[in-house]
Amino acid sequence: MPSHVIDAALARRLKLVGLDVDGVLTDNGVYIGMVGDHPVEFKRFHIQDGIGVRxxxxxxxxxxxxxxxxxxxxxxxxxxxxxxxxxxxxxxxxLPAFEALLARRGLTWEDCAFVGDDLADLPLLTRVGLPIAVANGVAEVKAAARVVTSVPGGQGAVREVAELILQARGEWEGLLTKYFVERGDAPHGAHRPR
Ligand SMILES: [Mg+2]
Incomplete structure (x- = not known):
């Protein structure tokens, strides 16, 4: 039964986080049209996910x-x-693309988390150390996952995953401090990160 909590030992073992794009970093929608004679495609990404990736x-x-x-x-x-x-x-x-990636980087499946939403993600989710499904994932993907996010893809699911992993590793607070120090833009008083 998937949960919203990531085991600390599992999280600390991770070296790589793989993310599916459509339905995980987006809401699965794709805007397709023409500009003049050129086909164009737009997707909507969530800014909070960007900080999660960083x-x-x-x-x-x-x-x-x-x-x-x-x-x-x-x-x-x-x-x-x-x-x-x-x-x-x-x-x-x-699968072949991810296997090549592991070989190239000298990593094992156990070193990896993967976040997916649809059937094409199952070959990876059933092999990685930490399989994660987004809230909008299909039933088969959720069944294969150890963790299911509370928000859907395109609405901050990747930010949630980042925070869950980094909290489980005990690194979130330190990273917040680093984030503000690097920006030279620290909040004051009660909102100041420890
Ligand atoms: Mg997808």
């Missing part, structure tokens, strides 16, 4: 996006956030 990377975790769809919008957002790797496999076969 926090995971700040903690030394590798963040990889794995999409079964090629999209310039996804590539733009991944670049903006400094994601370590973006894998876009137009055949939507995520």
């Amino acid at each position: 926090m995971l990377r700040s903690a030394g975790l590798t963040v990889v996006w794995v999409s079964g769809r090629e999209s310039a919008a996804t590539a733009l957002r991944a670049r903006e956030l400094g994601v370590d790797e973006l894998i876009q496999d137009p055949t939507a076969r995520k």
